[in-house]
Every structure is written in structure tokens, then in C-alpha cells.
Amino acid sequence: MISSKAFTFRDNSLSPIWDKVRNGVRLTKEDGLALYASDDLIGLGRMANEVARSKSGDSVYFVLNRKLEPTNVCVLSCKFCDFAVKAGSKEAYEMTLDEMLSKLRPDLHEVHITAGLHPSWPWEFYIDMVREIKTQFPNVDVKAFTAVEIDYFSKKFKKSHEQVLRELYAAGLRTMPGGGAEVFSERVRKELFKQKIGAKTWFDVHKTAHKMGINSNVTMLYGHIETIEERIEHMLRVRECQDETNGFLSFIPLAFQPGNTGIKTRNDFTSAIDDLKTIAVSRLMLDNVPHIKAYWVMLTAEVATIALNFGADDMDGTVGEERIAHDAGAISPMELAKGKLISIIHEAGKLPVERDVWYNPIEIYPAKGTTVVSKMPYLNSVPFYHEFAPALKNIEVAPLMPSVLGRFARLGTVSAGPLSLRDFMSVSDRFDRLEYGIAVKGNAHSVLLFSKYGWSDLKGKRIGITSESSTSIELLRILLEKRHGVHEYEFVKLHPAQIQNNLSDYDAVLLIGDEALRNGELGGIPGFDQMYDLAGEWCSWKELPFVFAVWAIAKDVPAEAKTQITHSLENSLVSSAGHYAEIGREHGKRLGMDDAAVDAYLQTFRYRFGIDEHAAMAEFEMEWESLKRNNRTVPVGHSIAA
Ligand code: SF4
Known part of the structure; x- marks a missing residue:
């Protein structure tokens, strides 16, 4: 939910x-042109920063990554490219698999592979490249090949x-980088x-990838011959x-590095003002893209820092070799160590979050x-954050899935x-419980077991489990064991990409949230x-509500911060009452839900706790402890036998 704050602008336009942005109305091409034309840079930055905060809180992401450009030999000769050379040229290089x-x-989490279009490498070499990397470095996710290379x-x-x-x-490829199209203008x-x-063709390739569960990024190379309208x-x-x-996953504006391309004179870089405007306009126009990246290698670390208050919420990564930008004369240092990235993000007044390729x-x-206060990124939690704005500067908000918060x-x-x-039960000695949380009496519609079998036929079956919440996993275990007498089954952790991709290997799948x-x-x-x-199963069995989440604050948080957080939560709940359709509209749209569906969904939850919720929590704890005593709470990934 974007802040309802009204701003005063130096530029009235x-x-x-x-008004459109904060009311969830999409910006038009004319709006985009007006944003670029405005000289109220600070006003533009404030708007974009508010939109970024509504999506990512105070978090700014980075990844421990390494870029690999296995060869600079390319069959094409794009005019702006200072990287590619022809086979046989003295600058040509070709890495072996061992060199890669x-x-x-x-300890890396991402390898980003792009290269020239090599005239003679066989298909098997590319497959071996991805497979060997994944085999030798199982923790490294492979982000590889632009749409140009795929085509x-x-x-x-x-x-x-x-x-x-x-x-x-x-x-082993899991995501794709976003380059290759530069700017989507036929003239350019x-x-x-x-x-x-x-x-x-670029969009055809990316759409095909998305439909297969392969996420990607999208870049925009600006500052060469393109017009503002084309951007x-x-x-x-x-x-x-x-x-x-x-x-x-993210939109990445890339500032053009003139180098020896001859398109512009060597030192004719984009201005810092153009860079910041482009970041801010991207954030405002692209309401459905989760992240905007300030690509520090091309922006310089200094401009990237300011960009973090102009709508960007990602700094890219630690990056190893960056030959493409370097050869064209990028003025950033070759490598920013993790510590440096963290201090840049702190300097920008934001919260550094190390991420994987899926954020x-x-x-x-x-x-x-x-x-640090967690923001649950699900529709059912929107009423807590509608007016959640503690006045203290040292309270920062980070969107976290329940299991990550735990x-x-x-x-x-x-x-x-x-x-x-379940996570609260494991930290209850260090956290105080507030009288807020998420409970339901009846169906919750967002903790669902999709199954090929009825309950009692799940004996001996393979159940794919979301890793997002430990409570839902334990609830499923309690229902299987205690209600339906199923004591043999296998819980297998689902990979994030699998949720969109291939679930047919499982007999049942547990999904939660959105x-x-x-x-x-x-x-x-x-299938x-x-x-x-x-939740519905539990409620009809126990005749009690089911409690999914409990608001809690660590005992060592200073009293002033505790008071601010509690007041802010109360304000949010009071102001959201009666306005569920409105406050959940933007989020609901992403799930294909209209106002009536959003309102009906949010009305099913209880956000304030009373006697019933306390009894429900005690009952869940009692059931879980009894399973634990009987060694029935083995971790996900292990079979459990009768
Ligand atoms: S931009 Fe890509 S395709 Fe074009 S010459 Fe450079 S490496 Fe080759």
C-alpha cells in the first residue's frame, strides 16, 4: 500500500x-513524459522512494555474485559494443570450462553468464558449462544467457x-539476465x-521462459541516441x-558507457541527474515490477547511493569481472566488497539485505x-501495514516470509x-506477545493442500511442502497424524521455481499465502x-479458531520503540477497518481478485486476539508437543514411518 501522504511539490505538475500513484491509478505515456520534463528532481525522488518503500520497506538487496563472460568473440558487430571482437583478433579470448x-x-549465490555469440562452440559446451557449475557449486544459482543468445x-x-x-x-539454469534488447525501438x-x-523476438523468448517458471530481469540501455519518448x-x-x-524480477536501467564506440565522445557519460530521473521514472511507471536495480558498476557507487532514495531497492552485487563495462571505460572500481556495499546502503539510510536470485x-x-520490524508480504497482512509508520528513524521495515522471519x-x-x-513458540523466552496476530474461524483460503488423494489415502505418499511457514507444515502434520491417522508419508521441500513449474512428481502439495x-x-x-x-479442517475438528501468526517484540527492544510499534499497529488496524477493499486493492489485483473478493477475504481474519485465540494457541501447542514427545516432528526432507 503506497503512503496516503499528500506532498507539496515545487513543480505543480x-x-x-x-494523486494517481497513491490511488493506484496507472501512469500513462504522457505522465512519464511529464515526469522526465519536470525539474523538481527532489519531488520526483520522494514519490519514487515512497513507491519503493511500499514494495520493499527499507530493504535494499544485494547478492554475492560473479559475472562470467566466457568469450568476447562474437559473430555480430553492434555499433555501441566495445566488448566484442572477431575470432582470430589479438584481443579475442575463449575460456575453458576449468578457467570458468x-x-x-x-560462498557465491549467483553466477551471471553472458558472452559474445561464438561462431563455433557446440551446443554441448553450453550445457556442460551450466551443468558443471551447478554440480561443483550447488549453492550458486545460474543466471545465464540473454534473449539474443537464446535466439x-x-x-x-x-x-x-x-x-x-x-x-x-x-x-541447472534457473533465471535469465535482462540484456540484449537495449531499448525497444525499431529506429534505434x-x-x-x-x-x-x-x-x-526478445519478448517471445522471455515470455516462453516465464511460462516455464524461469524468471528474468529486463534492462534498458539509455543515454545514447534514444529519445525520452522511446525510453x-x-x-x-x-x-x-x-x-x-x-x-x-527486476528492471535495470543501464547508463550507456561511450568508450570507443564512436556514438558519443569518450567522456560523454550520462549526467547524475539523468541517471536519478531514469531510476525514479522507472519506479513510478513500472508498478508491477517488484525491484529496480541501481547498477553501481555503470552508475558509480556515489550515484547509486543516492539512487537508493530515488526508487531503487537493489544494488546488484559484489561482482567479479565486469569486462563489458570496463572495456567501455566505466569509472567504478572493479570490485566492491560486501562490507563496502553494506556501508553504502547504511549511508543511504536503508537496511542491507543479502539475497539469492529470487530475492x-x-x-x-x-x-x-x-x-528491524518484519512486514509479512501477503494480502492477509495488509491491514497491519496500512498506516504503519513509526516516527523513530531507527525502526526499519523489511518484507520477510514467515519462515525467514522465524x-x-x-x-x-x-x-x-x-x-x-510455531516460530513464536521457539522464541517465546526472548519475545513478548502482543494481542495482535492472524487467526481465522473457518476456511482461510490461503493455506491449502492440493492433493491427488483423499486424506486417508495419503499414507506412504510424497508431499511437496512450501518452505514459507513452519506453522502450516506442523498443522498439516497434526491433521495427518491426529485427525486422519496417517503415520507414513514424506515431506519434500519445494523449490521456489517448482511452484510455477512442475508439480506432477508429488502426490500432494502444500501452498500458503498468495x-x-x-x-x-x-x-x-x-492434476x-x-x-x-x-484452517477449515482444524476449526471443524477442534471447534476453535486457528492462529497462524502472533505479533511479538523482542524483550530487549527499547521501551520507546516498543510503544511506537504498538501504536503504529493500532493506528493501522483502526484506519483500515471498513476499508479492506480499498487498502487491499493493489495487492488483490496482482492475484486477479476484484474489490469484493479482497474485502470478503480480509473479513475472514481476526487481527485482535481474545479468549478463543488464546485457547486455540494452547491447543495447537499441546498437539505439537505430543507429536514431538513421540518423535513425529522429523524435519522436512525425511520420510516418517509408522
Ligand atoms: S552487443 Fe552482444 S551481440 Fe552485439 S556485438 Fe556485442 S556481444 Fe555481440
């Missing part, structure tokens, strides 16, 4: 645009785009890179594709004295949030005939 592997380390493989090796992607996916393409694929049109095309597939948080690094609460890096009931809601609204998952609402 920004006021109606801000020697660049990687086990080149398709033509050269006579395979469809889908077949190319399927074979790469089977070898003809002028600068007429042999390269156009926008249509806005580029953004609108991205927005349109995202409406269809929801597969883009799942791996670690967070709050500045000393900061109280892990950080145990580590002591997050101090408050709606803890999953993913469950989306599939439930669609009437279920094809799974049964759909069980776990």
Missing part, C-alpha cells in the same frame, strides 16, 4: 501524478526457444544493432509483458541500534513482526483433484 570454474567460490542457440542448433530453455533448465535497432533481434515506450512494453506473465533474503545487516528472530537480527505461531490464494481462486492445480483448507 507533479501533484496530479502523485576457477573464477567461482562456494542464436535456437537458430544455430535448430531447436525451438522452448527446447533450448528446457535443456538449459535441465542442466536499425541504427545501432540492425543484425540483433528486435523487441518482438517511456520501452517501460510501457515491459509493463504490458509483466501484466501477462509476472516473470520479471529470498539470506542475511540482513541492520546498523547498530536499529530495530530464522532471523532466532538469530536476533529481526526484533518484531507477525511470527508464525501462492495458495492464487491457485485456490483459479479453482485448484490441474490435483482435492483441495483441502487446513
Whole structure:
């Protein structure tokens, strides 16, 4: 939910645009042009920063990554490219597989592979490249090959785009980088890179990938010969594709590095003002793209820092070799160490969050004295955050899935949030419980077991389990064991990409939150005939509500911060009452829900706790303890036998 704050602008033309943004009305091409034309840079930044905060709280993401450019030999000669050379040229290089592997380390989380279009490398070499990396570095996720490369493989090796992607996916590729199209303008393409694929093929490749569960990024190269109108049109095309597939993870504006390209004089870099405007306009126009990246290698670390208050919420990564930008004269240092990235993000007044390729948080690094409050990124939690704005500067908000919040609460890096009931049980000696949380008496519609079998036939079956919440897993276990007498089964952790991809290997699948809601609204998952609402099952069995989450604050949080957090929660609940459709509209739209469906869904939850919820929590604890005493709570990934 975007802040309802009214801003005063130096440029009055920004006021109606801000009204549209905060009321969830999409910006038009004319709005985009007006944003670029405005000289109220600070006003633009404030708007974009509010939108970024509504999506990512105070979090700014980075990843421990390494870029690999296995060769600079390319069959094409794009005019702006200072990287590629022809085979046989004295600058040409071609890495062996061993050389590529020697660049990687086990503590990396991402390898980003792009290269020239090599004239003679065989298809098997690309497959081996991905497979070997994944085999030798299982923790490293492979983000590889632009749409230009995928299309080149398709033509050269006579395979469809889908077949190319399927074979790469089977070898270990999980996401795709967003380059290759530069700017989606036919005029620019003809002028600068007429042999390269156009926008249509670029989108065809990405749509194919998204439909297969392969997420991707999308870049925009700006600051060469493109017009402002072409930049806005580029953004609108991205927005349109995202409406269809929801597969883009981030948008990355890339400032053009003139180098020796001859397109501009060598030192004619984009201005810092143009860079900041482009970040801010991207954030405002692309309402459906989750993240905007300030790509520090091309922006410089200094401008990237300011960009974190102009709508960007991602700093990219630690990056190893960046030959493409370097060869064209990028002025950033080659490597920013993790510590440096963290201090840049702190300097920007934000919360550094180390992530994987899908933006799942791996670690967070709050500045000393900061109280981190978790924001549950599900529709059912919107009423808590509608007016959640503690006045203290050292309270920072981070969107975290329930299981991630539980892990950080145990580590002591997050101090408050709606803890999953099971996680609260594990930290109750260090956290105080508030009288707020998420409970339901009846169906919750967002904790669903999709099954090929009835309950009692799940004996000996393989159940795919979301890793998002420990309470839902334990609830399923209690229902299987205690209600339905099923004592033999296997819980298998679902990989995030699998939720969109291939579930047919499982006999049943447990989904929670928005993913469950989306599939439930669609009437279920094809191939799974049964759909069980776990909360509904519990409530009809126990005649009690079910409590999913409990708001709690660490005992060592200063009293002033505790008071602020509690007041802010109370304000949010009071102001959201009676306005559920309005406050959940934007989130509901992403799930395909209209106002009436959003209102009905949110009305099912109890956000304040009373006697019934206390009794329900005690009952759940009693059932779970009894399973534990009988050694029935083995971790996910292990079979459990009678
Ligand atoms: S931009 Fe890509 S396709 Fe074009 S010459 Fe450079 S490496 Fe080759």
C-alpha cells in the first residue's frame, strides 16, 4: 500500500501524478513524459522512494555474485559494443570450462553468464558449462544467457526457444539476465544493432521462459541516441509483458558507457541527474515490477547511493569481472566488497539485505541500534501495514516470509513482526506477545493442500511442502497424524521455481499465502483433484479458531520503540477497518481478485486476539508437543514411518 501522504511539490505538475500513484491509478505515456520534463528532481525522488518503500520497506538487496563472460568473440558487430571482437583478433579470448570454474567460490549465490555469440562452440559446451557449475557449486544459482543468445542457440542448433530453455533448465539454469534488447525501438535497432533481434523476438523468448517458471530481469540501455519518448515506450512494453506473465524480477536501467564506440565522445557519460530521473521514472511507471536495480558498476557507487532514495531497492552485487563495462571505460572500481556495499546502503539510510536470485533474503545487516520490524508480504497482512509508520528513524521495515522471519528472530537480527505461531513458540523466552496476530474461524483460503488423494489415502505418499511457514507444515502434520491417522508419508521441500513449474512428481502439495490464494481462486492445480483448507479442517475438528501468526517484540527492544510499534499497529488496524477493499486493492489485483473478493477475504481474519485465540494457541501447542514427545516432528526432507 503506497503512503496516503499528500506532498507539496515545487513543480505543480507533479501533484496530479502523485494523486494517481497513491490511488493506484496507472501512469500513462504522457505522465512519464511529464515526469522526465519536470525539474523538481527532489519531488520526483520522494514519490519514487515512497513507491519503493511500499514494495520493499527499507530493504535494499544485494547478492554475492560473479559475472562470467566466457568469450568476447562474437559473430555480430553492434555499433555501441566495445566488448566484442572477431575470432582470430589479438584481443579475442575463449575460456575453458576449468578457467570458468576457477573464477567461482562456494560462498557465491549467483553466477551471471553472458558472452559474445561464438561462431563455433557446440551446443554441448553450453550445457556442460551450466551443468558443471551447478554440480561443483550447488549453492550458486545460474543466471545465464540473454534473449539474443537464446535466439542464436535456437537458430544455430535448430531447436525451438522452448527446447533450448528446457535443456538449459535441465542442466541447472534457473533465471535469465535482462540484456540484449537495449531499448525497444525499431529506429534505434536499425541504427545501432540492425543484425540483433528486435523487441518482438526478445519478448517471445522471455515470455516462453516465464511460462516455464524461469524468471528474468529486463534492462534498458539509455543515454545514447534514444529519445525520452522511446525510453517511456520501452517501460510501457515491459509493463504490458509483466501484466501477462509476472516473470520479471527486476528492471535495470543501464547508463550507456561511450568508450570507443564512436556514438558519443569518450567522456560523454550520462549526467547524475539523468541517471536519478531514469531510476525514479522507472519506479513510478513500472508498478508491477517488484525491484529496480541501481547498477553501481555503470552508475558509480556515489550515484547509486543516492539512487537508493530515488526508487531503487537493489544494488546488484559484489561482482567479479565486469569486462563489458570496463572495456567501455566505466569509472567504478572493479570490485566492491560486501562490507563496502553494506556501508553504502547504511549511508543511504536503508537496511542491507543479502539475497539469492529470487530475492529470498539470506542475511540482513541492520546498523547498530536499529530495530528491524518484519512486514509479512501477503494480502492477509495488509491491514497491519496500512498506516504503519513509526516516527523513530531507527525502526526499519523489511518484507520477510514467515519462515525467514522465524530464522532471523532466532538469530536476533529481526526484533518484531507477525511470527508464525510455531516460530513464536521457539522464541517465546526472548519475545513478548502482543494481542495482535492472524487467526481465522473457518476456511482461510490461503493455506491449502492440493492433493491427488483423499486424506486417508495419503499414507506412504510424497508431499511437496512450501518452505514459507513452519506453522502450516506442523498443522498439516497434526491433521495427518491426529485427525486422519496417517503415520507414513514424506515431506519434500519445494523449490521456489517448482511452484510455477512442475508439480506432477508429488502426490500432494502444500501452498500458503498468495501462492495458495492464487491457485485456490483459479479453482485448484490441474492434476490435483482435492483441495483441502487446513484452517477449515482444524476449526471443524477442534471447534476453535486457528492462529497462524502472533505479533511479538523482542524483550530487549527499547521501551520507546516498543510503544511506537504498538501504536503504529493500532493506528493501522483502526484506519483500515471498513476499508479492506480499498487498502487491499493493489495487492488483490496482482492475484486477479476484484474489490469484493479482497474485502470478503480480509473479513475472514481476526487481527485482535481474545479468549478463543488464546485457547486455540494452547491447543495447537499441546498437539505439537505430543507429536514431538513421540518423535513425529522429523524435519522436512525425511520420510516418517509408522
Ligand atoms: S552487443 Fe552482444 S551481440 Fe552485439 S556485438 Fe556485442 S556481444 Fe555481440
